[in-house]
Amino acid sequence: MNKILVIDDEPALARALAVNLRAAGWEVEVAHDGRSGLSAAAGFHPDVVLLDLGLPDLDGTEVLAGLRGWTSVPVVVLSARQHGDDKIEALDLGADDYVTKPFAMDELMARLRAAVRRGQETASPQTSNLSVGELEIDFARKRVAKRGEDIRLTPTEWAFLELLARNVGRLVSREQILKEVWGPVYAKETHYLRVYAAQLRRKLEDDPSHPRYLVTSSGLGYTLEP
Amino acid sequence: MNKILVIDDEPALARALAVNLRAAGWEVEVAHDGRSGLSAAAGFHPDVVLLDLGLPDLDGTEVLAGLRGWTSVPVVVLSARQHGDDKIEALDLGADDYVTKPFAMDELMARLRAAVRRGQETASPQTSNLSVGELEIDFARKRVAKRGEDIRLTPTEWAFLELLARNVGRLVSREQILKEVWGPVYAKETHYLRVYAAQLRRKLEDDPSHPRYLVTSSGLGYTLEP
């Protein structure tokens, strides 16, 4: 569930936003001025911030600058002012989008979804490393190393291992492996599994005939043991 | 200098946009329909695309989908339609921002700047310089040097190296390289990869037949090793 922080000083509007957002499946937190908004952002770690520029204490652009000092969370700015430079200023200060009042709720929702999606694109490529025993699996590089030493894998071997690694500690069924590595047509070619499991073991295990990492569950599938 | 591709079928508006953008320091290319827009994007490699939804041949959302198939370049959508779902649809399809006609030129400029900034944040955590072993890669100048000595690269060689450098330490798939360097049509021309990988190695490596920087992962792609 995505988390959103709404910073708005008008109680009626803030409540309306919160209701609509919760109905759309968001986890919502509301702040009614700039200062509490900044501290809420620090504690709540929202996926996106909806910031009204017309705040009583701080100028909206100051809040924006305060956020940008330490986080790159997407910020969508909301404002009644139809003209004027603050719109431009907000975008240049690092706002991700800008919506003017009055606005349509579904358009606002779409812009928030877009902002979250962009934020996750920026943040997520850090899915890159996993340690399993003496193995170090690097998803970005599609490489695996044992005790710091790189082990060369073929594309199919890597696809097999990656699937197990993304489900480390969980049993992955024979059928799922075949479908995801070789394609849905190969769902019955269980021989492939044995050949490639053996190849992986020869490369990864200290004692390939008594595997510690790549464990078979007869008739079911394989598990990468943590 | 930032590059922008304007896709708009109204000659008067397109010209006005081009003039204003060039005055603001952009390098501008204009396409007058969806198809030529898509092919222009493949060749021109813009930093941002300004897309008018009211095109004669393709629906604007089709153009957007066509772009999103192979690139994450920021797209700002321009439309006369004040209401209606296409606004929401465009944002959900992967547009980065949305501006309705009539619009203020300076607001549009600000949104374009913001879009480019976000795109660059996503694409290149490092804006200007990168050291890899004895190599020094300067993104701003599009130059690479080894032990302080400049190495001349052709445009295609540079595009190849730049892509790897922006993902240094990460494996870049064959398909992604082909799409981003040569365009989506060339996604299967793996021969190009070998020719240009060899050329880069001859220029960059001490021992081109035992590469230290530009490493092949057979069947997968290439990595620039840090």
Next chain:
DNA sequence: GCGCATCGTCAAGGAAGCATCAAGGCGCCA
């Protein structure tokens, strides 16, 4: 203990991918 299904291992042939050299063609600039 026997049979059947499943698993592990080894090996070989062919397909796909890679590295390299080189020549033709195209556009661009002097």
Next chain:
DNA sequence: TGGCGCCTTGATGCTTCCTTGACGATGCGC
């Protein structure tokens, strides 16, 4: 318009990888 740089394409030899088959080992139910 001639030369040059660059991109494209082809040919060749080599390496790597996938697929497939054969055979023995293991485990479970009857």
